[in-house]
Amino acid sequence: MPFEKRNETYWKNKFISYLHDPFDKVMELKGHENRAKEIIKKFGEQVPNRDADIWKIADGIASGFERGTFPGYSEDSTKNGFIDFAKDPVITHPIQGRHIKIDTNQLRLFAKTCG
Secondary structure, X not given: OOOOOOOHHHHHHHHHHHOOOOHHHHOOOOOHHXXXXXXXXXXXXXXXXXXXXXXXXXXXXXXXXXXXXXXOOOOOOOOOOOOOOOOOOEEEOOOOOOEEEOOHHHHHHHHHHHO
């Protein structure tokens, strides 16, 4: 099978697909779509409309990775699989379910020391 040469459109679509969910989505779900659009614009790329095939495909692939292992967002905090990490930084072991609470004061001190 011969190697197919990729054109500029292929790489732009791949780049936009990769950025369709911003990296900070795990920290803050609300507003992630608008943040993704802003990131894409900062790279000088055109943001596809919500119904574009590229956006739907990228979202389908990403949700397949996420939804198989993580519960979705719910207004009921007891059913919500999402946390506000900035407000309540907790790491939960995926199998045992134990929680490790992160001391935000120590985290800020660490950030100042490193930064």
